Amino acid sequence: MLPAYARVDLAFERGEGVWLIATNGDRYLDFASGVAVNALGHSHPQVVKAITEQAKRVIHVSNLYRIPEGERLADRLCALSFADKVFFANSGAEAMEGVIKLVRKFQSADGHPERYRIVTFEGSFHGRTLATLAAAKNKKHLDGFGPVMDGFDQVPLGDVEALKRAITPETAGILIEPVQGEGGVRSAPPQFFRALRQICDDRGLLLAFDEVQTGIGRLGEMFGYQKLGVTPDVMALAKGLGAGFPIGAVLVTEEAAKGMTPGTHGSTFGGNPLACAVGNAVLDVVTKPGFLDHVRRIEILFKQRLAEMKDRHPSVIAEVRGEGLLIGLKSQVPNTELIDAFRAEKLLAVGAGDNVARLVPPLIVSEAEVAEAIARVDRACTAVERAQQGARGQGAAG
Ligand SMILES: *Cc1c(COP(=O)(O)O)cnc(C)c1O
Numbered sequence: 001m002l003p004a005y006a007r008v009d010l011a012f013e014r015g016e017g018v019w020l021i022a023t024n025g026d027r028y029l030d031f032a033s034g035v036a037v038n039a040l041g042h043s044h045p046q047v048v049k050a051i052t053e054q055a056k057r058v059i060h061v062s063n064l065y066r067i068p069e070g071e072r073l074a075d076r077l078c079a080l081s082f083a084d085k086v087f088f089a090n091s092g093a094e095a096m097e098g099v100i101k102l103v104r105k106f107q108s109a110d111g112h113p114e115r116y117r118i119v120t121f122e123g124s125f126h127g128r129t130l131a132t133l134a135a136a137k138n139k140k141h142l143d144g145f146g147p148v149m150d151g152f153d154q155v156p157l158g159d160v161e162a163l164k165r166a167i168t169p170e171t172a173g174i175l176i177e178p179v180q181g182e183g184g185v186r187s188a189p190p191q192f193f194r195a196l197r198q199i200c201d202d203r204g205l206l207l208a209f210d211e212v213q214t215g216i217g218r219l220g221e222m223f224g225y226q227k228l229g230v231t232p233d234v235m236a237l238a239k240g241l242g243a244g245f246p247i248g249a250v251l252v253t254e255e256a257a258k259g260m261t262p263g264t265h266g267s268t269f270g271g272n273p274l275a276c277a278v279g280n281a282v283l284d285v286v287t288k289p290g291f292l293d294h295v296r297r298i299e300i301l302f303k304q305r306l307a308e309m310k311d312r313h314p315s316v317i318a319e320v321r322g323e324g325l326l327i328g329l330k331s332q333v334p335n336t337e338l339i340d341a342f343r344a345e346k347l348l349a350v351g352a353g354d355n356v357a358r359l360v361p362p363l364i365v366s367e368a369e370v371a372e373a374i375a376r377v378d379r380a381c382t383a384v385e386r387a388q389q390g391a392r393g394q395g396a397a398g
Pocket residue numbers: 091092093094096125126127128177181182210211212213238239
């Protein structure tokens with residue numbers, strides 16, 4: 001395989017809920033969730049049933065025809081959100097490409113073809129296509145890939161004055177994640193998001209949210225914007241929406257969608273019957289009364305217990321941050337070392353920017369599983385401390 005990933009030498013043959021079983025039989029507590037994707041854990045019976053039943057009927061027909069499973073999923077997503085229209089894609093980056101194109105097209109259709117630039121924020125992540133890389137402006141991700149696509153102006157997260165300075169007569173919209181996931185579980189205060197909404201309203205700009213990671217219950221509300229109390233004009237979803245099956249979506253108001261007429265955008269696979277059947281199964285579970293209450297209850301418990309871990313292991317954990325079940329541990333040691341120590345205790349976590357270890361368990365995680373994860377975090381931090389003491393001892397001896 002193309003060595004584009006630094007893979008861990010570990011493979012899994014099976015999953016059950018919050019657990020992944022390795023090919024050698026070892027059981028791992030999965031607080032990585034395939035990078036915040038497996039919202040319902042592994043082998044969720046309703047997801048398995050949706051896939052098998054839909055696969056027997058029809059998997060793919062193309063967007064040349066009506067797709068009832070997609071129409072149903074779109075109707076439900078609109079009923080749950082601010083949106084009036086939905087476009088389906090296959091991934092987060094593709095959904096974000098759709099958002100970027102839609103923002104530009106809206107301005108063009110609104111009589112402002114000169115408005116094509118989008119203001120983005122430092123530390124953001126929007127995917128690995130050329131446009132989404134240009135939006136996030138992460139030098140590491142752009143290096144060697146030729147001229148960076150024009151049309152994005154970046155400002156520090158939370159800096160309203162810098163944002164106002166960045167807006168020009170060519171600005172079309174503002175793009176932000178409710179909580180930066182890949183960037184290190186960083187966020188701005190709600191008043192910053194309210195300021196963005198106000199600026200967009202005053203100047204005729206679109207406010208776009210990248211909810212690829214925060215959407216579908218991850219923050220304890222169905223969508224992150226509901227927690228902020230600030231409504232965007234357009235947003236992207238992906239990760240949790242398919243709970244492991246690839247699907248992305250652009251959700252948008254009627255007004256903001258007005259440029260997107262037949263022929264303006266498309267996808268061969270996007271929104272096929274199988275993907276949409278899975279999306280519907282995910283919504284069946286996540287919209288059940290009490291589901292999001294469970295997420296919020298677990299959030300409080302998990303954060304309390306992690307705060308205890310920070311107090312017990314101050315030379316390992318610098319800070320506990322995040323919302324819902326998108327939680328970051330700012331590490332005192334390189335985050336890769338902390339994640340390796342977790343894995344040695346058979347607890348899976350994911351790295352993020354700003355030297356953070358991300359803990360993003362399936363939303364169905366139980367209190368007992370959180371307690372088990374905390375025991376493993378405790379042992380892993382103790383192991384890191386021992387290694388620190390060993391290194392200091394050696395330093396003194398040498
Ligand atoms: C993961 C992610 C993406 C990219 O999704 P892919 O499915 O990997 O293309 C975009 N934006 C955010 C906020 C993400 O977390």
